[in-house]
Amino acid sequence: MGKPSTLDVREIVALARTEARTLGSARIEAEHLLLALALRPQLSAGRLLNAEGLSPEAIREALDLEFAHSLGTVGISLHGFSLPDTRLSFLGGLPFAQSARLAFQRAIKARTGQRTRGLDSLHLLIGILSAEGGTLARALTLIEVDRGALMAQARRGLERAA
């Protein structure tokens, strides 16, 4: 995996913002940060995600699945109904949703005790995956991704790089 690299947080946030806009979200959420990492196979986290089958497309599909599944809870089915296309995406710097804020806080926590100064992409991945509830955790459960196992892999990756 090479040396722990300093994550270009600004680049990841910019990618996440584009994902959020494309998906019609008014805020940057944890799932958009995960998509940003998956879009960057040159980062350890992106490589790990893609190797585990979590390509950007697979993540988007899981999010769609969670959306349909949660609507199904209250008897709403999107079958036979496709949302009309809109090009009205949110502009400007989208604010962070709480899930994204927590992902960064947990990423920083995951770094403590390690001798790295910057944040590694794997720290952010651990931060994102730490959430036990919420849309992303549900989406990953639906496609049978073991968050715990993925986090353990990320930790091993960091140990190898240290």
Place this chain on the structure above:
Amino acid sequence: MSSMDMPDPHNPADGLAAAVALRRLADLLEAAQVEQALRAGWSWSEVAEALDVTRQAVHKKYASRVAAAGVETRRRSG
């Protein structure tokens, strides 16, 4: 957590996720329909009336997004 196979509105995790999904659905639907209405020549006032909000509110929420998407809007009327 919930059993993901059988969503259950009495389970808080499923119920809260449903509320989040409904909000998202409403937002997506509103944006798409506002765009469609404006493209069809509706005025901001007409859109506002249909949504039961002020013209200012709907304009503030969508004007820059509509302009960026290249939608021609009608001049103020009525």
